[in-house]
Amino acid sequence: xxxxxxxxxxxxxxxxxxxxxxxxxxxxxxxxxxxxxxxxxxxxxxxxxxxxxxxxxxxxxxxxxxxxxxxxxxxxxxxxxxxxxxxxxxxxxxxxxxxxxxxxxxxxxxxxxxxxxxxxxxxxxxxxxxxxxxxxxxxxxxxxxxxxxxx
Amino acid sequence: xxxxxxxxxxxxxxxxxxxxxxxxxxxxxxxxxxxxxxxxxxxxxxxxxxxxxxxxxxxxxxxxxxxxxxxxxxxxxxxxxxxxxxxxxxxxxxxxxxxxxxxxxxxxxxxxxxxxxxxxxxxxxxxxxxxxxxxxxxxxxxxxxxxxxxx
DNA sequence: ATGACTGCAAATGTTTTGCAGGTTT
DNA sequence: AAACCTGCAAAACATTTGCAGTCAT
Numbered sequence: 012x013x014x015x016x017x018x019x020x021x022x023x024x025x026x027x028x029x030x031x032x033x034x035x036x037x038x039x040x041x042x043x044x045x046x047x048x049x050x051x052x053x054x055x056x057x058x059x060x061x062x063x064x065x066x067x068x069x070x071x072x073x074x075x076x077x078x079x080x081x082x083x084x085x086x087x088x089x090x091x092x093x094x095x096x097x098x099x100x101x102x103x104x105x106x107x108x109x110x111x112x113x114x115x116x117x118x119x120x121x122x123x124x125x126x127x128x129x130x131x132x133x134x135x136x137x138x139x140x141x142x143x144x145x146x147x148x149x150x151x152x153x154x155x156x157x158x159x160x161x162x
Numbered sequence: 163x164x165x166x167x168x169x170x171x172x173x174x175x176x177x178x179x180x181x182x183x184x185x186x187x188x189x190x191x192x193x194x195x196x197x198x199x200x201x202x203x204x205x206x207x208x209x210x211x212x213x214x215x216x217x218x219x220x221x222x223x224x225x226x227x228x229x230x231x232x233x234x235x236x237x238x239x240x241x242x243x244x245x246x247x248x249x250x251x252x253x254x255x256x257x258x259x260x261x262x263x264x265x266x267x268x269x270x271x272x273x274x275x276x277x278x279x280x281x282x283x284x285x286x287x288x289x290x291x292x293x294x295x296x297x298x299x300x301x302x303x304x305x306x307x308x309x310x311x312x313x
Numbered sequence: 314a315t316g317a318c319t320g321c322a323a324a325t326g327t328t329t330t331g332c333a334g335g336t337t338t
Numbered sequence: 339a340a341a342c343c344t345g346c347a348a349a350a351c352a353t354t355t356g357c358a359g360t361c362a363t
Binding site: 091111113114120122124126127130131134135138139140141142143144145146147148149150151152153154157 | 303
């Protein structure tokens with residue numbers, strides 16, 4: 012389901028850009044590159060400063076613009092943990108997943124539960140909705156923080 | 163589970179304010195009043211303009227500050243549909259619930275599925291997490307919009 | 314009286330946009 | 339050449355904060 016391990020992300024992006032009649036530029040490739048190397052959920056600002064260290068001439072606005080393109084191209088996912096700014100995670104090589112977030116240390120791990128997915132479908136159907144997607148974030152204490160709290 | 167139909171929201175707020183050593187003011191009561199009358203999910207800005215029509219002298223900052231207090235007092239819930247600004251819903255008389263949101267008309271309805279709740283617990287436990295809460299939003303087309311799309 | 318609260322305007326922090334010049338097709 | 343892109347700085351957002359004056363306790 013939605014696993015695209017077949018084609019390199021660069022190709023997907025390239026095709027997307029071409030299909031839209033846009034142009035491939037070095038900045039766009041560099042940003043995608045840095046983005047793909049970073050696992051996890053990063054804010055535009057984090058991505059910007061990482062990009063900046065390698066390619067100092069790239070501007071902040073370009074990072075925001077490319078992030079939007081990546082989202083449109085289906086390579087990035089915009090997530091929101093409700094802490095003020097958005098974060099992006101790359102979808103490339105990642106199947107759909109939800110999040111288990113530690114409220115103490117902030118670490119987030121990716122989870123899936125097929126049974127829950129099915130029940131969501133059924134729940135939506137019960138209200139006559141045609142489900143298109145969902146966002147599920149579970150908040151709690153991770154094992155490590157749980158341990159610390161005991162002391 | 164978390165249903166507080168017993169005491170008026172005003173009392174709860176009053177007690178909370180007193181317990182904190184804060185002061186009850188007309189602005190705070192007015193804002194709570196307007197907030198409680200509005201069902202659904204409203205942004206601070208929406209609440210502000212509604213408040214403004216009835217009490218023109220109340221300032222924007224006060225609305226934001228009261229919203230924060232209501233959240234602390236357990237009377238309001240901050241939700242985030244990922245569209246740029248936060249929204250608040252009142253918890254008073256509402257048990258925990260998730261959301262089913264129409265991607266076309268934006269309407270959101272409240273849903274609960276006990277079976278899903280249980281599975282979330284189990285899922286978290288599987289990773290050693292002590293679950294404290296969750297956020298689940300399902301996106302899709304509501305029956306009405308589904309109908310329109312067919313034409 | 315004291316300490317909290319208010320409205321305003323200014324400040325903040327994130328994201329977007331206008332523009333002049335540079336690049337890709 | 340044409341259309342698109344870029345970096346920059348300014349603008350646009352939602353939200354927060356500093357302040358001088360006001361009000362609840």
